[in-house]
Amino acid sequence: GENVEQHPSTLSVQEGDSAVIKCTYSDSASNYFPWYKQELGKRPQLIIDIRSNVGEKKDQRIAVTLNKTAKHFSLHITETQPEDSAVYFCAAKFDSSASKIIFGSGTRLSIRP
């Protein structure tokens, strides 16, 4: 079935260091992979996305990599700042679906000052 696994569930890094969150998906026929940031009590906010015809995408301090063969994708945050503290969700849209996306279980990222 359609499933997205996300690791780790919690991550604590020193301010200025990098953070990496990893996700795997169950179906090779997946074509769209968004990442959402959710601050406490707020909406999920799209921060970056990648499509299956691209291996890497970068936006300032945030980058996402996609390995279709291994069916995994990762979020990289460099030079972390206190405002990066939030829960991050990976997600995937499967080819069997017209539009729905399946979310991972989330990673609570804490930035230590």
Added chain:
Amino acid sequence: EPEVTQTPSHQVTQMGQEVILRCVPISNHLYFYWYRQILGQKVEFLVSFYNNEISEKSEIFDDQFSVERPDGSNFTLKIRSTKLEDSAMYFCASSEGQGGISNQPQHFGDGTRLSIL
């Protein structure tokens, strides 16, 4: 920047009562969604809506749930007879797309916190 708006922000309802959650998607978007997030858990897909009909729905979206686009701007989620386990944050989202398939970013509203007593 255009946003998805949801009302109310918080709804408290007695078990067994009907509740309607309201959303105004981004105006040029054609795909609309409802998601649910139980406190501390992941976001779960409920239903997608395109061209005035349900496109996909999850196992959570049973006969107690329905969606409607009553006019050109609103998109509603109705729960007919609420249960305690319906307590959650409900997010509406919308996206662009065409031809019945959307790989476009989904933009979320601020959510409605539904509390069933």
